[in-house]
Amino acid sequence: MANPRVARPGLTILAVGALLVAFSPVFVRLSELGPTATAFHRAFLALPVLYVWTALGNAGARGRAPDPRRPGRRDMWLLALAGSFFAGDLATWHWAVTLTSVANATLFANTAPIFVTVGAWVTFGERITPLFLVALLVALCGAAMVVGSSFDLDRAHILGDGIGVVTGMFWAAYQLTVKHLRSRLSAATIMAWSSLVTAAALLPLVVVSGESLLPATVYGWGILLALAWLSHAGGQGAIAYALAHLPAGFSSLVILIGPPAAAVLAWLILDETLGPLQAAGGAAVLASIVFARRATPALTRGQRDRQGSAAP
Numbered sequence: 001m002a003n004p005r006v007a008r009p010g011l012t013i014l015a016v017g018a019l020l021v022a023f024s025p026v027f028v029r030l031s032e033l034g035p036t037a038t039a040f041h042r043a044f045l046a047l048p049v050l051y052v053w054t055a056l057g058n059a060g061a062r063g064r065a066p067d068p069r070r071p072g073r074r075d076m077w078l079l080a081l082a083g084s085f086f087a088g089d090l091a092t093w094h095w096a097v098t099l100t101s102v103a104n105a106t107l108f109a110n111t112a113p114i115f116v117t118v119g120a121w122v123t124f125g126e127r128i129t130p131l132f133l134v135a136l137l138v139a140l141c142g143a144a145m146v147v148g149s150s151f152d153l154d155r156a157h158i159l160g161d162g163i164g165v166v167t168g169m170f171w172a173a174y175q176l177t178v179k180h181l182r183s184r185l186s187a188a189t190i191m192a193w194s195s196l197v198t199a200a201a202l203l204p205l206v207v208v209s210g211e212s213l214l215p216a217t218v219y220g221w222g223i224l225l226a227l228a229w230l231s232h233a234g235g236q237g238a239i240a241y242a243l244a245h246l247p248a249g250f251s252s253l254v255i256l257i258g259p260p261a262a263a264v265l266a267w268l269i270l271d272e273t274l275g276p277l278q279a280a281g282g283a284a285v286l287a288s289i290v291f292a293r294r295a296t297p298a299l300t301r302g303q304r305d306r307q308g309s310a311a312p
Contacts (some may be wrong), residue, residue, distance in 0.1 A: 009131060010245030011293075014254050017238025020230050022261035026269050027227035028211055032220035034211030038227065039090040044199040045228035050192040054238070057188045071193065078181055082198025085174035090198070092167040099160025108164030110143045112257060114143065114152065115172035116252035123176060126247050132292055136249075139256045139288035145281025146259045147157050175243065175252055182244035253292050256285050 004150055024042070031038040071079060093109055120126040181190050206213055215221050243251055260282030265274070 008243045013238050013256070014246060014251055015240035015257060017242060017260050018255045018258045020134045020238065020266060021255075022073065022235075022236030022258045024227060024231040024235070026224055026265050027231060030223050032215040032217065032223070034206075034209065034214070036091070036209045037211040038224065039094065039215050040199055040202040040206050040213075041224040042090070042227050042232050043086075043195045043202065043216045045224055046195055046233040047192065047199070049229055049233040050188060050195055050237070053188040054186070054192045057186050059124060063196070065179065070187060072107035074180065074184060076193070078177060079185075079193040080197050082174055082177040082181065082190065083194035084201055085170050085177060086194060087201035088200065089174060090165055092163050093311070094161040096160050098165055099163060100180070105166075106259060107144055109167040109171065110140070110256060111165055111168040112171040112175070113168055113252040113256060114137065116175050116217045117249035119172060119176045119277040120179070120248035123180070124225055126249055128223060128249065130295070132249070135288040135292035136253055139253050139285050142281040142284030142288060143256055143259050145284060146263050148276050156301075166273045172252070175239075176248060178240050179243045179248045179251075182240065187237055187241040189232065189242070190240050250292055254289055256280075257289070260285055 028035060028038050033041070037261060096109070117126075117132075117136065121128055178190055178194075215224060239251070239255065246254075260278070263278050263282070
């Protein structure tokens with residue numbers, strides 16, 4: 001029987017978030033701006049939506065005392081850390097793509113579940129079962145199959161491959177920080193403050209890179225708004241919400257549906273090749289989620305107390 005801890009709507013919300021994030025490579029490819037400027041707008045243009053979401057949440061909580069979603073001084077430091085981790089994830093991802101193949105950068109960036117699983121065990125006391133480790137291995141193999149024959153280990157790419165792993169570390173650190181913050185703060189609050197930090201951290205990199213900051217056409221602005229509102233506010237917001245209701249290691253594995261989904265979207269929208277190997281890799285990722293769902297143990301009462309009650 002499926003574990004009730006991972007059979008709730010949180011799993012559906014997490015999957016929807018991962019699918020919305022899967023649109024981001026397509027939007028980046030269609031953007032009129034360079035990769036760093038596009039990453040800046042991903043966070044910056046999402047801020048109005050995120051602050052409206054936060055205001056609506058605070059209005060709904062009015063009259064309840066105390067308000068658990070008001071960040072304290074320690075929370076502000078952690079929110080800044082989460083935003084810095086996400087900025088590091090985006091910056092190192094773009095750097096890795098310039099130093100190695102896109103396939104290599106994608107695969108090594110998706111090593112994040114390894115770091116999340118270890119970090120969740122150390123930080124939150126989440127148990128790791130042998131069946132979950134098998135599911136994780138299947139998921140990573142599936143992600144490798146999605147990148148297909150473009151993956152190539154070469155000494156000339158070793159720096160870029162290493163930076164790709166660092167990207168995975170940043171993404172894992174972001175997920176673990178958000179998971180910790182979700183014990184006290186709402187997803188809207190976390191997304192609003194961390195995205196402000198992400199945009200502030202990326203802006204100097206745009207200036208240094210010399211990339212244009214403003215798209216030339218209405219179409220260009222539309223692509224940026226879609227990236228910011230759908231993939232960032234919608235996708236990352238849904239992931240942040242779900243992290244309060246699901247174990248961190250399992251959540252990170254589910255997010256691996258993103259690469260197969262991105263491959264399908266690139267095939268449909270950008271006319272990129274999608275072969276049997278990529279299809280088999282996507283099926284392997286989906287199968288791993290089924291196994292992981294059965295293998296993920298429910299959090300003990302002590303673990304729930306350590307993480308705190310999930311904020312809405």
